[in-house]
Amino acid sequence: MSDTAPSAAPSPLDAFAERYVKLVLAVGQHDDSYVDAYYGPPAWAEEAKASRLSLEELASRAAALERELQALPAPSDAFVALRHRYLVHQTGSVSAWVRLRRGEKLRFDEESEALYNARAPVHTDAHFEQLQAELDRLLPGPGPLMERIERFRREFIIRKEKLDIVFRTAIDEARRRTLAHIPLPEGEGFSLEFVTNKTWGGYNWYQGNAKSLIQINTDLPIFISRAIDLAAHEGYPGHHVYNVLLEQHLLRERGWVEFSVYALYSPQSFIAEGSANYGIDVAFPDAPKYLREVLFPLAGLDPQRADLYVKVEELSKKLAYAENEATRGYLDGRLTREQARDWLARYRLMSPERAERFIANADAIRSYVINYNLGRDMVAAFIERQGGTDAAPERRWQLFRELLSSPRLPGDLR
Known part of the structure; x- marks a missing residue:
């Protein structure tokens, strides 16, 4: 190029x-x-x-x-x-x-x-309490639910010496699956780095000419499901593929220079983060099986625990809208920093350390948080309304590719 x-x-x-x-x-x-x-x-x-x-x-x-x-x-x-x-x-x-x-x-x-160009729905405390009741049934036992989940998750931490092989394996698989459905230009690729002292868990720094730098933050323990999440979200078919396709089809082929720059705090990020999160489901509809048969053994974890782990993580992800409520209350002045942190621990079931890191990041990115959860759900609804469902994976890949190659924004998804 x-x-x-x-x-x-x-x-x-x-x-x-x-x-x-x-x-x-x-x-x-x-x-x-x-x-x-x-x-x-x-x-x-x-x-x-x-x-x-x-x-x-x-x-x-x-x-x-x-x-x-x-x-x-x-x-x-x-x-x-x-x-x-x-x-x-x-x-x-x-x-x-x-x-x-x-x-x-x-x-x-x-x-x-x-x-x-989007506004997140409001969820009540009762909504999160209902989800937590389901988690409570999955992980019965003494002590607060947040502490039980933290103890449970400690079984599924990727040891630091295993991080590189686990992440590269997941990214390679995500790339293989993506290339089966989305043609990418010759020479595209990424560099992978493990870093510290960041407020985020992973980041894709797109560098143009179909190249990315993907960084994974190791400040906090990394759980095994994050290997799939970050491989797809930051790499394939997430941020890396989105940027490659915009550069290839809109900048290079059409000469639309606005796609030579990415303004982070803009509607484009709603599509970028939403499609990257939905891309996890597109690339890994068989995530439980892939974790159990490939990544668990590679990380030295017990595959027999994989199914329960996946069920807990799937339910926990449904609590993501609690992040919006905590940030909304904090930025609107209804919650102090400490109250927002405690609210996240209570309703998002975050450890105090993770909740504190989240609030520190909220000071910087503010309402950007809606791009991850609302963005994912709106992208999913947009594609599924047109027939891109679990039952029609080829159609889902086709619609996903078209979305990533277009200048669509949140208002175009409604």
Whole structure:
């Protein structure tokens, strides 16, 4: 692949797309985490660094670009119309992020709507208590349920000397399964690193030209199911594949320069995180069997315990919306930091250490948390409504590939 997009038939949107890319790069000068990836013209990045526009100027430029995009007539071509809406909503999220950086206060739901074009449902305490009752029946015994789950999970920690072989095996299998359904360009691939002192569990740093750096944080013990989760989420068919397909089909083939930059706090992340989480189910519909027959023996764990472990993890994942409620309460000022941490321990069944790490991350990513759970559920519903179900795996892969190769955003999933 070349480092620049090929010439393509000019579009009225091209000039707006260039302004959008330069706007995102300029905002990135005020927040190191904002530009998650960039592989466009180096001169544009240098220009953003040299000029370092003020937040006031960026607010003005973002608002003007959004107005001008909204005023354009809707393209007659359905796929180009998706591009138009993508630019409108992505620019709107840039505008919202700049307003937040300038000190504007938004409640959790208002912020998620402004940044991610989505608003998470509210779940009551009773919803989580019902799920916990099911877990309580699976793991009876003395002591609080959170402590029983923590004791149970300790049986399934991957020893540090086994991490590399277990993760590489899972990633290789995820890649093999993905390539059977999604063609990827020759030479695509990733580097894998184990790191410490991070607030996240795993991260994909997409570097352009179909290459990624995948990092796994080993600060806390890593449970065996995370090997499948991270292999699919960060790699195949998750973040790595999503970025490769956008670069290949939209940037390189169509010359749509807006796909040379990834603004992290934007609607694109809703699709990225949601599809990456749903991609776990797409790639590993047989996860219990694969864990029991391959990863458990490889990690030196007892395969006879695999089925119960999977049932506990599947139920625990349904508690994920508790993370939204804790973050909503914390950011809206209804919960102190300590209360939010205790709420996570009570309803998400997190250990105090994991809950503290989660709240530390919430300070940084704020309403981004909805992208993981609501994003996953909306992507799943979008694909399953069109026939991509467990009973039709080929159709599911087809729809998943089409989603990853398109400029669709949350509003297009409804």
